[in-house]
Amino acid sequence: MKCRVCREPAVIDVRRQNANYCCEHFLRMCRDQVARAIDEFAMVQPGDRCLVAVSGGKDSLAVWDLLVELGYAADGLYIGLGIGEYSDASRDHARAFASSRGLKLTEIDLRAEYGYDIPTGARTAHRAPCSACGLSKRHIFDKAAIDGGYDVLVTGHNLDDEAAVLFGNVLHWQTEYLGRQLPVLPAQNGFPRKVKPLVRLGERETAAYCVLRGIDYLVDECPMAAGNRHLGYKDALNQIEAVSPGSKFDFYFGFLKRAAGHFRSGAEVDQAELRACARCGAPTPGEVCAFCKLVDQAAQPRTVTVMLNQRGHS
Amino acid sequence: MKVLLRNPKRELEIEGPMSVVALLKRLDLNREAVLVIRGDTLVPGDAMLDDSDTVEIRPVISGGGG
Ligand code: SF4
Ligand SMILES: [Zn+2]
Numbered sequence: 001m002k003c004r005v006c007r008e009p010a011v012i013d014v015r016r017q018n019a020n021y022c023c024e025h026f027l028r029m030c031r032d033q034v035a036r037a038i039d040e041f042a043m044v045q046p047g048d049r050c051l052v053a054v055s056g057g058k059d060s061l062a063v064w065d066l067l068v069e070l071g072y073a074a075d076g077l078y079i080g081l082g083i084g085e086y087s088d089a090s091r092d093h094a095r096a097f098a099s100s101r102g103l104k105l106t107e108i109d110l111r112a113e114y115g116y117d118i119p120t121g122a123r124t125a126h127r128a129p130c131s132a133c134g135l136s137k138r139h140i141f142d143k144a145a146i147d148g149g150y151d152v153l154v155t156g157h158n159l160d161d162e163a164a165v166l167f168g169n170v171l172h173w174q175t176e177y178l179g180r181q182l183p184v185l186p187a188q189n190g191f192p193r194k195v196k197p198l199v200r201l202g203e204r205e206t207a208a209y210c211v212l213r214g215i216d217y218l219v220d221e222c223p224m225a226a227g228n229r230h231l232g233y234k235d236a237l238n239q240i241e242a243v244s245p246g247s248k249f250d251f252y253f254g255f256l257k258r259a260a261g262h263f264r265s266g267a268e269v270d271q272a273e274l275r276a277c278a279r280c281g282a283p284t285p286g287e288v289c290a291f292c293k294l295v296d297q298a299a300q301p302r303t304v305t306v307m308l309n310q311r312g313h314s
Numbered sequence: 315m316k317v318l319l320r321n322p323k324r325e326l327e328i329e330g331p332m333s334v335v336a337l338l339k340r341l342d343l344n345r346e347a348v349l350v351i352r353g354d355t356l357v358p359g360d361a362m363l364d365d366s367d368t369v370e371i372r373p374v375i376s377g378g379g380g
């Protein structure tokens with residue numbers, strides 16, 4: 001196989017593009033795709049300050065690296081979720097990347113700040129771990145972006161993530177979610193602008209980008225993810241992709257071009273009816289936001305646990 | 315050749331020579347879901363692997379819908 005651009009030996013084939021690339025030209029293709037996504041959806045303006053949601057995995061480190069490569073000012077925020085060894089390792093990878101590049105990484109520890117971690121908090125609150133985790137991350141990243149005066153919150157969602165979420169939303173006709181499943185959500189009602197610059201890259205490409213750039217990301221998966229629906233959707237889509245390269249891209253970008261607009265009105269009404277959470281000030285349709293309710297349920301003072309144990313409740 | 319796999323971590327010894335595509339087929343792995351790594355670089359689908367090679371087959375699918 002030869003590189004599409006220079007005819008030197010290729011290191012990777014991207015079947016969706018019917019193209020092969022050498023290392024140099026693969027990295028350039030990734031930068032071009034991200035620049036194009038940023039441009040196409042007006043994600044970031046020159047001079048904007050970006051806050052990147054960093055997990056230590058391939059996507060968040062790739063998007064941070066790519067933004068910096070493209071000349072944007074980007075700091076990182078890491079949230080300590082308290083998921084055992086996985087969290088320790090992910091934090092180490094995030095720190096190592098930031099310090100190797102001289103980038104600013106802020107860390108927030110869920111247990112220290114809010115009194116719970118994902119495994120025990122989800123159990124106490126009777127929620128699925130990924131649901132408690134997603135809610136916590138969204139709230140904390142949004143708040144950090146607003147409080148820190150950032151113009152834009154950047155996440156590492158890639159084409160596979162978006163196609164899998166779309167697949168799930170379509171399977172169950174979650175029309176209110178379909179209206180909001182866009183690569184850019186504008187700043188409004190106390191939410192920061194949120195952007196997904198990796199939507200034009202599949203996750204095989206973001207992983208390859210990290211390997212070829214020498215970015216040491218955490219390869220091991222979060223133990224809470226095993227067997228979840230999202231992974232099932234990705235697997236199903238990859239089966240289709242294997243026999244029909246380009247299907248994931250067509251599915252997601254076809255949706256953006258031809259279908260997303262039909263669902264938008266419902267989502268906009270939802271947004272208009274938000275007010276400030278009585279507790280934390282975050283935008284919410286109710287009196288108290290979903291995150292503050294989760295904190296109430298998930299955070300259990302240790303003393304209570306000890307007392308219950310002594311009475312033989314466990 | 316020596317083949318390193320993850321989830322769970324294990325090591326296989328497979329007789330070469332064999333192309334990357336054939337290796338993935340033999341292991342029943344979807345090309346979309348993995349990268350094949352030799353040293354610090356990637357190996358494309360048509361590359362031939364022989365008995366002196368050590369390759370890592372790395373899954374690229376991340377979980378977590380949050
Ligand atoms: S897999 Fe679930 S619990 Fe783990 S980091 Fe992702 S959303 Fe959180
Ligand atoms: Zn080239």
Ligand SMILES: [Zn+2]
Nearest residue numbers: 277280289292
């Ligand atoms: Zn609140």
